[in-house]
Amino acid sequence: MIAIRRIIKQSIYVALSLGLIALVLFIVIIPSMNLFRRDPAPPPPPRESIIIESVDTITHDSTIDLIARVRNPNPRAGVPDYTLVFILLDEDGQEITTISQPTYLLPGSLKYVAVLDVAVTQPIDRVRVEQPNDPVFTNVNLDSASPSFSSFLRERNIKDMGNQRYEIQVGMVTNAGNFGYRHVDIVGIGFDAANHVVGVGKTFAGELKAGEQREFTLQWPLPFSDTAKVIVLPDTNIYSEDNILPVTGDPGRLREQATVEPQQ
Structure with a gap:
C-alpha cells in the first residue's frame, strides 16, 4: 500500500509539474514568440491605368503636328520608359503611317506628348494613339526626387x-x-x-x-x-x-x- 501511495504521489507531482510548465509556455513564451513574428507585408496598392485624355492635330501646308494629353494618376509611381504610337489613318480607316514617340511619365503627372512637323502626302482623316499594354512603373520618393x-x-x-x-x-x-x-x-x-x-x-x-x-x-x-x-x-x-x-x-x-x- 505504501508503494502504491508513493506512485500516486509521484504521478500527481509529475502531472502538476507538466501543468506548470504548460502554463508558463502559454503565458510567457508563446506570446513572446508572437512579438518577434512579423506580419506579412500588405500588398502594394493596385496601379491605376495611364489615361490618354485627348488627341489633337494641327494641320499645316504639308505637315501635321500631333499632340496627346496623357495623365498618370499614380501619385508615387512613374514610368521611366513610355512610348506612344501615333497611327495616322485615311478616310477609309487605312493606315498611312505610324510615329513612335518615346518619353517618360513622372508620378501624378499631366503631360502633353507632341510630335511636330510630320510630313504628310495625303489627307489625314483621324489619328489613333496606342500606349504600352503593361508599362513598367517605378516607385519614387517624392520628398526628395520630385x-x-x-x-x-x-x-x-x-x-x-x-x-x-x-x-x-x-x-x-x-x-x-x-x-x-x-x-x-x-x-x-x-x-x-x-x-x-x-x-x-x-x-x-x-x-x-x-x-x-x-x-x-x-x-x-x-x-x-x-x-x-x-x-x-x-x-x-x-x-x-x-x-x-x-x-x-x-x-x-x-x-x-x-x-x-x-x-x-
Missing part, C-alpha cells in the same frame, strides 16, 4: 520668318525644387477662345540649378484662330542619374536668392 518648376508667360508676338508667319511666346521658368538638372524639357500649348488646341511648341532649358531662373521661347505657325491662352509644362527626366546635378550648397538658400517676376 522636381518642382514654376513658370510664367511674358510677351507673345507675331514674327515673319521667310514666307511663314509664326507666333512667338516668351516666358520664364524657375527651378523651385531641391535638385538641379542638366536638361529641362518645356512644352507649350496654345488654345483659342473655344479651348481648342491651335498651336504647340517645344524647347528646352539647358543646365538649371536649384533656384535658378531661365528665359525660354516657344514658337508655332500662326494659327487660323486667335490664341486666347497658352499652357506651359516644364518637365525633366528624374530617372536618368546623369540628368541630376550634384547638390552643392543649401538649395533653400538658392531658392531664396532667386527673383521671380510677376506674370504680365
Whole structure:
C-alpha cells in the first residue's frame, strides 16, 4: 500500500509539474514568440491605368503636328520608359503611317506628348494613339526626387520668318525644387477662345540649378484662330542619374536668392 501511495504521489507531482510548465509556455513564451513574428507585408496598392485624355492635330501646308494629353494618376509611381504610337489613318480607316514617340511619365503627372512637323502626302482623316499594354512603373520618393518648376508667360508676338508667319511666346521658368538638372524639357500649348488646341511648341532649358531662373521661347505657325491662352509644362527626366546635378550648397538658400517676376 505504501508503494502504491508513493506512485500516486509521484504521478500527481509529475502531472502538476507538466501543468506548470504548460502554463508558463502559454503565458510567457508563446506570446513572446508572437512579438518577434512579423506580419506579412500588405500588398502594394493596385496601379491605376495611364489615361490618354485627348488627341489633337494641327494641320499645316504639308505637315501635321500631333499632340496627346496623357495623365498618370499614380501619385508615387512613374514610368521611366513610355512610348506612344501615333497611327495616322485615311478616310477609309487605312493606315498611312505610324510615329513612335518615346518619353517618360513622372508620378501624378499631366503631360502633353507632341510630335511636330510630320510630313504628310495625303489627307489625314483621324489619328489613333496606342500606349504600352503593361508599362513598367517605378516607385519614387517624392520628398526628395520630385522636381518642382514654376513658370510664367511674358510677351507673345507675331514674327515673319521667310514666307511663314509664326507666333512667338516668351516666358520664364524657375527651378523651385531641391535638385538641379542638366536638361529641362518645356512644352507649350496654345488654345483659342473655344479651348481648342491651335498651336504647340517645344524647347528646352539647358543646365538649371536649384533656384535658378531661365528665359525660354516657344514658337508655332500662326494659327487660323486667335490664341486666347497658352499652357506651359516644364518637365525633366528624374530617372536618368546623369540628368541630376550634384547638390552643392543649401538649395533653400538658392531658392531664396532667386527673383521671380510677376506674370504680365
